Amino acid sequence: MRQTALIEITGYLAKDGELRYTQSGQAVLGMSVPYTRRRFDKDRNEYVDAAPTLWARFALWGDVAEAYAQRMTKGMPVRVKGIPELKLWEHEGRSGANLEITFAEVSIVAEVLRQSSSTAQQPQQQPVQSDADAWATPGAFGDDTPF
Numbered sequence: 001m002r003q004t005a006l007i008e009i010t011g012y013l014a015k016d017g018e019l020r021y022t023q024s025g026q027a028v029l030g031m032s033v034p035y036t037r038r039r040f041d042k043d044r045n046e047y048v049d050a051a052p053t054l055w056a057r058f059a060l061w062g063d064v065a066e067a068y069a070q071r072m073t074k075g076m077p078v079r080v081k082g083i084p085e086l087k088l089w090e091h092e093g094r095s096g097a098n099l100e101i102t103f104a105e106v107s108i109v110a111e112v113l114r115q116s117s118s119t120a121q122q123p124q125q126q127p128v129q130s131d132a133d134a135w136a137t138p139g140a141f142g143d144d145t146p147f
Contacts, residue, residue: 007084007101009033009056010077010109017072019065029065031072031106032057033080058082058104077109 011033018030032055039050058080060068072078082101089096 005084006081007056007099008079008081009035009101010079011035011056013072013074013076013078014055015074017060017069019069027062027065027069029060029069029072030057031059031078033078054099056080056099056101057087058101058106060104060106071108079107079109081105 014032014034020028020030022028034053034055036049036053037051038047040046041048059065060072080101082104085100085102087098087100089098
């Protein structure tokens, strides 16, 4: 049996997508979504960070990357699915880890705010459309990735 690990993260783009090109001329649109686990602190009566922020990085490739470069903007709600890979880094005396999602499938998510007559509820996320095949990346992160 072949092992496969898949991950799904729903969140907001941390910044505008960054369009670059590999040495061979292939377009790559790099993006990231942060996730911070939170818990309710009864003493403070509020939610607090329960763990350091996890940064999930992913990319779209080729024609899809170029087509969506202007659409993928900071704060856009997205759902990302793919194969997780932990990348350790060190820079100027600091070290850490990022989660890279390869063979990423990305969906834009709409937030629908539903209000009752007396109080507003939390936003609920629902997919805008199902274009999973159009978002599939044809390549994996490798030495040719410009990030």
